[in-house]
Amino acid sequence: MKFKVAVVGPGAIGTTIAAALHEAGRTPFLCGRTARECLVLNADEGSVRVPGPIEVDPDRAEGPVDLVFLAVKATQVEAAAPWLAALCHEHTVVCVLQNGVEQVPSVAPHVPGSSILPSVVWFPAENQPDGSVRLRAKARLTLPDEASSQLVLEMLSGSRCSVELTSDFTSVAWRKLLQNAAAGLMVLAGRRSGMFHRADIAELTLRYMRECLEVARAEGALLGDEVPQEIVDRFQASPVDMGTSILADRTADRPLEWKTRNAIILNRGQAHFIPTPISAVVVPLLAAASDGPG
Ligand SMILES: NC(=O)c1ccc[n+]([C@@H]2O[C@H](COP(=O)([O-])OP(=O)(O)OC[C@H]3O[C@@H](n4cnc5c(N)ncnc54)[C@H](OP(=O)(O)O)[C@@H]3O)[C@@H](O)[C@H]2O)c1
Incomplete structure (x- = not known):
């Protein structure tokens, strides 16, 4: 053919x-x-x-x-x-x-x-x-x-x-997943990467990433303590108008990939008995933004 x-x-x-x-x-x-x-x-x-x-x-x-x-x-x-x-x-x-x-x-x-x-x-x-x-x-x-x-x-x-x-795809995939999870915060704020210059958003993201890091490690990812700060730094170094595909979907009122980008971390965390209080707030809000009702 x-x-x-x-x-x-x-x-x-x-x-x-x-x-x-x-x-x-x-x-x-x-x-x-x-x-x-x-x-x-x-x-x-x-x-x-x-x-x-x-x-x-x-x-x-x-x-x-x-x-x-x-x-x-x-x-x-x-x-x-x-x-x-x-x-x-x-x-x-x-x-x-x-x-x-x-x-x-x-x-x-x-x-x-x-x-x-x-x-x-x-x-x-x-x-x-x-x-x-x-x-x-x-x-x-x-x-x-x-x-x-x-x-x-x-x-x-x-x-x-x-x-x-x-040879360690698990670690690379989880590293990227953490970045995606943080990007989900852009949906909740309705803002692009510039929002990570706010001190309160940077602090929230850092805390969210530390929680996600524990889950990633429990899943076998070999990621260092520096990763949460690196992710915040990366967003802060991005152009302020840099978006993310999940924000583009929200703006267009399409279904969001909230299950694969955020809920997975909450679910795996619960399976490992790891406290995930920030995920517990972020995930239902993303789910509602995606699927409604309302
Ligand atoms: N965009 C980024 O910067 C980026 C970066 C890294 C990873 N990702 C990930 O990459 C994946 C793809 O994201 P994306 O941003 O490229 O999404 P996208 O722009 O929405 O592209 C999805 C494409 O799939 C098409 N499609 C939907 N249903 C289909 C079907 N039944 N059969 C064939 N085609 C179908 C869509 O068609 P329509 O034109 O009809 O909608 C659209 O062309 C996602 O998992 C995303 O998280 C994205």
Whole structure:
């Protein structure tokens, strides 16, 4: 078949990866929910147009591919399952480009037999009102150091997206999850990264991160005492208008990834009998912001 790589979910992250593949001469098959002619990525170095069309009917997939980048939100995996069924066979690698530490258990039931590869996505990308995507930092992924990661390395080699392998994926994934959990505070304040310059928000974030750090360690992550402060420092060093995908979803009144970004830490903390008083406030507020009622 013509396409050996597919991107399912051509949003902010999916467009970035599709553009990286296209620039490297490996234009992917684009699978979405909203029909469009092409994707456009805007980065500091210029724009990339990825030719489409974006297919919206899984029945039009021309058989299995070698590699699927799954870049729908965690809340959209079930709805995207027909794409996975159409694109995957037992040799397909599904690289999940999502936040959280539950990528494998959430996707595996939809692709029995395929290899599911979790990832940590380090770059911020924002959907723009004209349908293009703005990439706000260098594209970078971290993958576990396992055999199926080699295909992703190969497909993205020479592209704008660098790929690192780690033998301790648990620690890297939890480190990123803490950052995502802190970003959830932006939803509750309705503000972008500039809010972390407030002393009271910095203090709250630090306390929240210390609580999350205990849970991460109980889950096997090897993270030092300095991580909470590093996360606060990182937000303070960001442009004041830097958002986060969960804030973009809130602004657009879409469902939020509150379960995979925040509730997971509360739930795992409770399982380990670790006190999580800040999570106990943050999580219900995010859940209500996402799902209502009201
Ligand atoms: N954006 C970031 O800066 C960033 C950074 C790191 C990690 N992440 C994580 O990466 C993941 C993706 O985030 P994102 O910001 O790229 O989300 P996004 O911009 O909302 O993209 C999701 C894409 O999936 C499409 N989609 C939804 N349902 C689908 C279905 N049933 N079949 C096919 N496509 C479907 C959406 O289509 P529509 O156009 O119709 O909505 C959209 O194009 C999330 O887990 C997020 O937390 C994001």
